[in-house]
Amino acid sequence: MAVPDIALGRFDIGRAFTRTFEVIRANFVPFFALGIVATIPTTIYVFLTTSGLLPDATSIAQGRAVGLFFVAAMISAIIGAFCGLVLQAALTYGAISYLSGQPVSLGRAVGVGLSQFFPLIGIGILEAFGLMGGALLLLFPAIMLLVMWSMVVPARVAEHTGILASFSRSRELTAGYRWPIFGTLVVLWLGSGIAQTAIRPMVAAGTVSTTAYVGALLTALVTAIVAVASATLHASIYYELRMIKEGAGPAQIAAIFD
Numbered sequence: 001m002a003v004p005d006i007a008l009g010r011f012d013i014g015r016a017f018t019r020t021f022e023v024i025r026a027n028f029v030p031f032f033a034l035g036i037v038a039t040i041p042t043t044i045y046v047f048l049t050t051s052g053l054l055p056d057a058t059s060i061a062q063g064r065a066v067g068l069f070f071v072a073a074m075i076s077a078i079i080g081a082f083c084g085l086v087l088q089a090a091l092t093y094g095a096i097s098y099l100s101g102q103p104v105s106l107g108r109a110v111g112v113g114l115s116q117f118f119p120l121i122g123i124g125i126l127e128a129f130g131l132m133g134g135a136l137l138l139l140f141p142a143i144m145l146l147v148m149w150s151m152v153v154p155a156r157v158a159e160h161t162g163i164l165a166s167f168s169r170s171r172e173l174t175a176g177y178r179w180p181i182f183g184t185l186v187v188l189w190l191g192s193g194i195a196q197t198a199i200r201p202m203v204a205a206g207t208v209s210t211t212a213y214v215g216a217l218l219t220a221l222v223t224a225i226v227a228v229a230s231a232t233l234h235a236s237i238y239y240e241l242r243m244i245k246e247g248a249g250p251a252q253i254a255a256i257f258d
Contacts, residue, residue, distance in 0.1 A: 011180040011244060013187070019236045023095045024228060030106040031091060031232065034113075035224035038087035043220035045076035081128075085120040085153060088231040089113040092157045095235035112157060122163045123152055147178045147185065154238035173241045181237060188233055192226045 024031060048054040054072050090113030094104045127149055134142035151170035155161050161169050174181055196219075 011177045011240060013180055013184045016184050016233065016236050016240055017187070019099065019239070020229065020233045023098050023232050023236065027094060027098060027104055030104065030109070031094065031228045032224060034087055034090055034106075034109070035228040036220070038083040038227055039080070039220055039223045041076055041079040041083055042223055043217075045072065045080075046219055048072075081124060082117075082121060084227060084231075085124050086113040086117060087227055088153045088234060089116040089120060089157045091228065091231035092154045092235040092238070095232050096154075096158060096239060099236070099239050116157060119156060119163055119166075120153065123156065123166060126163065126167070127152065143182070144178065147182045148174055150174065150181060150185065150234060151238050151241065154235055158238065173238070173245065177241065177245075184233070184237065188230060192230070195222050195226065 045054070049072075054068065090109040093112040094106075094109045098104050130145055130149070131142050134145045149167060149170050151173045152166045155169040155173065156163075156166040159169065
């Protein structure tokens, strides 16, 4: 770790990713298992559309079962979003514990994630409305809100702040570092997009290389990996910000879970 950079208050994108990969490598099995569980709703939805039990985009293009398509897609998206928030809460605990030199307990991580479920629902709803409002104005405000609020879940989990206070804390932590944080998230989004685009042809029925069901399984695996990488990266960014902005050391950050 580049201590001089931290002392000078520099946010280093490479350091954030190095720390993220280190955490995932050391905890791959429990983190990936949580990622798989969290993506079950999305996997079920993909499987049902692939098998024809639910209408897909081709069906609505032909004007069939439009209402069912949108209802099923919305339910899947909502449940998947909340599962993602719980996963982020669980992995925030796991990542910060590991970076602070504490043992990572899978059971404790799950417990932390589930204990935050109702506050996370409130956070998810407020964030969704805020981002929709920003998108209605222009794309740029929505992106800035997304970056400004990127530390909401880590702040809630690590510091036990209230729902509204978590947004304020995230705004405080990201102030002065939003462009490098944005750059870090762009790298994540690009990597995620490339991975998902690469397997998209395999999801369609009738491909030469694999069946639609194998494609759906690959989608689930890639979704889980992306979810784990995203949650761990956000926790690593939070850890970085606490160190460079507040001089918080590993022991001080770890004390939040005592």
